[in-house]
Amino acid sequence: MQEFDLIHRYFDWAPTNPEVVLAGGDDAAILAPPPGRQVVIATDMLIAGRHFPESTAPDAIAHKALAVNLSDLAAMGATPLGFTLSLGLPETDEAWLERFSGGLRAAADRWGCNLVGGDTVRSPQLTLSITAFGSVASGTAIRRDGARAGDRLAVTGTVGDAALGLIVALQPDQVPAELPEADRAYLLDRLDRPEPRLATGQALCGQAAGLDISDGLLQDLGHMLDASGLSAEIDLDAIPLSSAARHWLDAQPAAIDQMLGGGDDYELLLALPPGLALDPAWGLTVIGRLDDAGPVGAIRERSGRPLTAQRGYDHFGEEGA
């Protein structure tokens, strides 16, 4: 199959977003964000066997590749607009492309984010590079350097599921024997199908600081503290956990380290000013408070015990997850 045929067959979708003026078929795409809005841009490259297990279903790969980028947009409070996809393929496997394309389209439609351009090339290893665009009212983006002493620290969803899901996928002999099959499936799904917290990010534009949890709760909290010049106290008992994660911890309490240090949660970690009333629709759990009591970047438990940031996923460190 020629490249043009491949694109036409699997990736040629008419744009549905009125801000997308031209998508595909020319040298470049054209977007027209409305007046008063800035353009927000996130990019991530994913490689099979490194960012997702080789056994991952094609539609889940598509979902995740788009979701991790949209999670970055969510973390800025942006509304998705479109994305480009560069796809390095080891071979032209039509059954794989069919399922990948279907998954990508479902994800794109769900989040209102149009495919506006891309590139397909031969590559020895399956490689995806997505760049996603959104827009935000000028000056209201959620930034990691805008937290203040006294802000509450909050997270969306539950923390640590993806780190446990990775163990299910790659080291099944490390999973507690008594963990029910439904819990394993749930944790795998959390690894494969992260949910970008777009609505919560958009609701908090201009009212919060923060970022998304991609490297692990403690490491990403460290990033916010470093950028904002603060320290933090967190209440480990307040961290929201799924029932699957609770079952795992009942059998293996030490797994909490992996859950707080492991990446791929794609939940939002937000600093909320004291006066802000929390809307239950945002799905937030308060887990601590920011202060300037300790050295910049320091994280303490409520008891005062220092918490060392477990190193999250680092593609260039000696030990990867």
Next chain:
Amino acid sequence: MQEFDLIHRYFDWAPTNPEVVLAGGDDAAILAPPPGRQVVIATDMLIAGRHFPESTAPDAIAHKALAVNLSDLAAMGATPLGFTLSLGLPETDEAWLERFSGGLRAAADRWGCNLVGGDTVRSPQLTLSITAFGSVASGTAIRRDGARAGDRLAVTGTVGDAALGLIVALQPDQVPAELPEADRAYLLDRLDRPEPRLATGQALCGQAAGLDISDGLLQDLGHMLDASGLSAEIDLDAIPLSSAARHWLDAQPAAIDQMLGGGDDYELLLALPPGLALDPAWGLTVIGRLDDAGPVGAIRERSGRPLTAQRGYDHFGEEGA
């Protein structure tokens, strides 16, 4: 070296463009194009050994990876604003990174295009994915579907040098023995260091149709004809050639097929309305005329002989360049 250290050491440059609000250090970048302008987005993935010879110098790889994207922006008439870079590296080679980073910064500074974000990952093969952003006055982008019967067909620069440069790089025994060393070096440089024709594209916004020559003159002309529903007559003798290419053709007349069918020229191919006066600063050569005399997509020599579009570079075809 950890990923954060690598980015900080090699890719952490303060933005110089006032339209770049935030570049690096957060989940996403923020751009603020001025009112009345649309955002133009191009993306390309390049893989070592496939899109450039493995022997290519690191600074030339950086130049080319950015240039091919900016050529797409030039082909839309856009003014560059910024780009993201995702880099898949087989290893952390600091000498390589130093030269790559230097070349990338020189290219970015030269074209006024700021690095606004990116990603670095481990990859079995050196892989670069760049997405470039520019802006254009609303409604004036140069599109390939806007050509009309009666338009003159023109190109910037010279045609076919990169195809010959690829032979110099990969099949040196196919190069005419009498070709001077200076010509070989010139052709290699044209392959490695394409020059995006930004000024010409910008000058022709709202006045022309067209695209850039990445797949080869005949194939890209075919794309414009298909999109605009036209046919074309071209004057082979009018096609602008470098002196190095003329020397090559003197020894090997059949090489004209590779020159018209080979990709990687990154010149602009433009359809210019009859009334438009050509400014010599645009560097254009008229090589033919568009009409509706033949079937859509058909290309004739001035003599009337049909010209078959040599197939240009196709990453999924059986035969790659």
